[in-house]
Amino acid sequence: MAKGLLIVLSGPSGVGKGTVGNALRKRLPELTYSVSATTRQPRQGEENGVNYFFRTREQFLEMIEKDELLEYAEYVGNYYGTPRDFVEQTLEQGKDIFLEIEVQGALKVKEKFPEGIFIFLLPPSLDELKDRIRGRGTETQATIDHRMSVAVDEMNLMQHYDYAVVNDEIDLACKRIESIIIAEHCKIR
Ligand SMILES: Nc1ncnc2c1ncn2[C@@H]1O[C@H](COP(=O)(O)OP(=O)(O)OP(=O)(O)O)[C@@H](O)[C@H]1O
Numbered sequence: 001m002a003k004g005l006l007i008v009l010s011g012p013s014g015v016g017k018g019t020v021g022n023a024l025r026k027r028l029p030e031l032t033y034s035v036s037a038t039t040r041q042p043r044q045g046e047e048n049g050v051n052y053f054f055r056t057r058e059q060f061l062e063m064i065e066k067d068e069l070l071e072y073a074e075y076v077g078n079y080y081g082t083p084r085d086f087v088e089q090t091l092e093q094g095k096d097i098f099l100e101i102e103v104q105g106a107l108k109v110k111e112k113f114p115e116g117i118f119i120f121l122l123p124p125s126l127d128e129l130k131d132r133i134r135g136r137g138t139e140t141q142a143t144i145d146h147r148m149s150v151a152v153d154e155m156n157l158m159q160h161y162d163y164a165v166v167n168d169e170i171d172l173a174c175k176r177i178e179s180i181i182i183a184e185h186c187k188i189r
C-alpha cells in the first residue's frame with residue numbers, strides 16, 4: 001500500500017495556522033491531524049488531548065528521552081513536540097497526516113521526511129501579523145514582542161519550504177492549500 005502524505009503547515013505565530021487548520025478540518029475531514037504535546041498552559045477553552053497534550057516540563061523531557069517525539073522545539077519559553085508513533089502509524093496506513101508546527105520543528109521534520117510537503121503560511125504584512133497576535137488577546141505584551149522578533153527570523157527561512165501561501169482571507173488560504181494537496185496527490189513519484 002502506498003504511504004500517506006505528510007503535510008506540514010508552518011509559519012510565524014499569529015499568521016493563522018490554527019484558524020486555517022481548523023477551517024481545513026471541516027473541508028478535508030479525510031485528513032488526519034496530529035495533536036502536539038506542549039508544556040505551555042492551556043488557554044481558555046483548550047482541551048487536553050484535543051488541542052494539545054498538556055504536559056509538565058518533567059513529562060516532556062521524559063518523552064524526549066524515550067524518543068517518543070518526531071521533533072520538538074523550545075519556542076518562546078515552552079516546549080512543543082509531535083508524537084512520533086501516531087504520525088508514523090498514520091502514514092503506514094496510507095493516510096495523509098497534517099502537522100501544524102513552528103519553523104524550527106518543521107525544518108527538523110524535513111530532515112527526517114524530505115518527501116513531505118512543507119507549506120509556509122505568510123501574513124499579508126508584518127503590521128497585520130502583530131494586529132492578529134494582539135487581537136487574539138491570549139498573550140502578554142512581552143510575549144507578543146518576543147513572538148514578533150522570532151517571526152522576522154522565521155520569515156527568512158521560508159526558502160526551505162515547498163510552497164508559500166498568503167493568509168489574506170481564510171477561505172482563499174484554504175483553497176490554496178487544498179489545491180496543493182490535490183496537485184501533490186496527482187504527482188508522479
Ligand atoms: N485571514 C485572516 N484574516 C483575519 N484574521 C485572521 C486570519 N487568519 C487568522 N486570523 C486571526 O488571527 C489570530 C491568530 O490566528 P491563529 O491563532 O490561528 O494563528 P497561529 O498561526 O495558529 O498562531 P500561533 O502560532 O501563535 O498558535 C486569530 O485571532 C485569528 O482569528
Ligand SMILES: Nc1nc2c(ncn2[C@@H]2O[C@H](COP(=O)(O)O)[C@@H](O)[C@H]2O)c(=O)[nH]1
Pocket residue numbers: 011012013017036037040071072073075080081082083100101102103104105106
Ligand atoms: N515544533 C513544534 N511546534 C509546534 C508544535 N505544536 C504547535 N507548535 C507551534 O508552536 C507555536 C506556538 O503555539 P501556541 O499554541 O502556543 O500559540 C505555534 O507556531 C505552533 O504552530 C509541535 O508539535 N512542534
